Amino acid sequence: MSAAPASFYRRTADALADARLRGAVGRVTASVRRSRQAALDRLPDADAWRDHARQLRAHTIAHLDRYLDELTSAIEARGGHVFYAPTAEDAIAYVTDLARSRHLKTAVKSKSMISEEIDLNARLEAAGVRVVETDLGEYVVQLAADHPSHIVMPIIHKTRGEVADLFRAKAGATDADLADVASMTQFARRTLRPEFLRADLGVSGVNFGVASTGTLCICTNEGNGRLVTTLPRVHVAMMGIERLVPTPEDLTVMLQILGRSATGQNLTVYTNLINGPRPDDESDGPSELHVVLVDNGRSRVLGSELAEILYCIRCGACLNACPVYQEIGGHAYGSVYPGPFGSVLTPALRGLEAFHDLPHASSLCGACRDACPVRIDIPRMLLALRADDAKAHHAPWWIAAGLRVFRWVAVNPRRFQTAGRLTAKLMHATSRNGWIRWLPPPLSGWTSTRDFPVMAVESFQERWARRSKLPEQKPS
Numbered sequence: 001m002s003a004a005p006a007s008f009y010r011r012t013a014d015a016l017a018d019a020r021l022r023g024a025v026g027r028v029t030a031s032v033r034r035s036r037q038a039a040l041d042r043l044p045d046a047d048a049w050r051d052h053a054r055q056l057r058a059h060t061i062a063h064l065d066r067y068l069d070e071l072t073s074a075i076e077a078r079g080g081h082v083f084y085a086p087t088a089e090d091a092i093a094y095v096t097d098l099a100r101s102r103h104l105k106t107a108v109k110s111k112s113m114i115s116e117e118i119d120l121n122a123r124l125e126a127a128g129v130r131v132v133e134t135d136l137g138e139y140v141v142q143l144a145a146d147h148p149s150h151i152v153m154p155i156i157h158k159t160r161g162e163v164a165d166l167f168r169a170k171a172g173a174t175d176a177d178l179a180d181v182a183s184m185t186q187f188a189r190r191t192l193r194p195e196f197l198r199a200d201l202g203v204s205g206v207n208f209g210v211a212s213t214g215t216l217c218i219c220t221n222e223g224n225g226r227l228v229t230t231l232p233r234v235h236v237a238m239m240g241i242e243r244l245v246p247t248p249e250d251l252t253v254m255l256q257i258l259g260r261s262a263t264g265q266n267l268t269v270y271t272n273l274i275n276g277p278r279p280d281d282e283s284d285g286p287s288e289l290h291v292v293l294v295d296n297g298r299s300r301v302l303g304s305e306l307a308e309i310l311y312c313i314r315c316g317a318c319l320n321a322c323p324v325y326q327e328i329g330g331h332a333y334g335s336v337y338p339g340p341f342g343s344v345l346t347p348a349l350r351g352l353e354a355f356h357d358l359p360h361a362s363s364l365c366g367a368c369r370d371a372c373p374v375r376i377d378i379p380r381m382l383l384a385l386r387a388d389d390a391k392a393h394h395a396p397w398w399i400a401a402g403l404r405v406f407r408w409v410a411v412n413p414r415r416f417q418t419a420g421r422l423t424a425k426l427m428h429a430t431s432r433n434g435w436i437r438w439l440p441p442p443l444s445g446w447t448s449t450r451d452f453p454v455m456a457v458e459s460f461q462e463r464w465a466r467r468s469k470l471p472e473q474k475p476s
Helices: 008-016 019-042 046-062 064-077 088-101 113-118 120-126 136-143 160-171 181-198 224-230 248-262 307-311 317-321 323-328 339-350 367-371 378-392 397-410 413-430 460-468
Strands: 081-085 106-109 130-133 201-204 208-210 215-220 234-240 270-274 288-294
Touching: 008 019, 008 323, 019 248, 019 317, 019 323, 046 064, 046 248, 046 307, 064 081, 064 208, 064 288, 081 088, 088 113, 088 120, 088 234, 088 288, 106 181, 106 224, 113 120, 113 234, 113 288, 120 130, 130 136, 136 160, 136 181, 160 181, 181 224, 201 224, 208 248, 215 224, 215 234, 215 248, 224 234, 224 270, 307 339, 307 378, 317 323, 317 339, 317 367, 339 367, 339 378, 367 378, 397 413
Parallel strands: 081 288, 106 130, 106 201, 201 234, 234 288
Antiparallel strands: 208 215, 215 270
């Protein structure tokens, strides 16, 4: 989850200049927003479900240590192994050491944001393990040597034509294989099916871990999740330490809102409940289950003013609702976690030094808070991060200098009035039809995309003083 080499502003400018990208992201997010609303309308008293879900998340995060201990005991009682990884390096070392000790050569993966966060694929490949992404979107991303741009829909930024070209160039697809979307899907299925059969390691994410039973819940809309977790002889489940629910009954609450918020479905197509490795007297399923509980900065967020971001259930609803994300897509954020929640989570986990621009990637309109199924107050945390950013003096020198000058002018009424009059006269002298169409750098950042309105020649105070000197008009 490292910062991209280009600056946030450079990445944003590139995204805004890409009309194809903006069109693709805009169409998909608009469609998902409509589906989400329709799905919530079908749920009786949806607001009550959301309130209940928020209470569950708040309770779980407040008692996370207790529920992690409970989950660990339940998994181990069923024959599974649990490893707590304080850092990304600890998690990577555990999985790569496991692969070496078991002589595992091929890994198939279902969708896992936590493995993206710690860059597990590259490290497994470096350890001699061939890694194949089997979620269709993630498979496309892997072929393209790209990164997901959405946490639920990884290739929201790609068109059908781009995927067809990729399949032809990297996977040997024929024109018949690329005739339509159904044909392309069948081609991917034929390509991936042998990978499941030859793999000896399966890696998955975890949507929810049920503390009281040790159950791992994995929600997917493709059958790959079941193949990844049952065919290889070793299954490694990667799980952020916050992804817990206390009981199976609590899990049903979360499932009611997850699918509806993510894709507009009442329930994801495949809701898998895993309760340990296969028993010794059975032949189906993995012989080993290893659950890697990844901290990677999360325990540091607990108890802070940003702890509420750990309530997130990774549905992506805030991305689809955000007007900024709709315009720039996911790659502009330079993080595995894009959009509003990522603009809080990434600096919270990795610090503001490398990601101080992200809290500013928001209009603070509150659409993310309204869309969130557990009502996370993202705007509040973005403001808190902006305040921390200001204290750390991460702003460009010209902004800091400009604010010092403005403060010097604004605290003195005479200076403020004089500056206002001079600025208004200068603006009128350089304007056309009441608008300024060009300003010098760095103010050109505004006029490069929109005109600037001219200030009134007469200030409100001057107008008020003038009007107060006029004789009082008596009613006739």
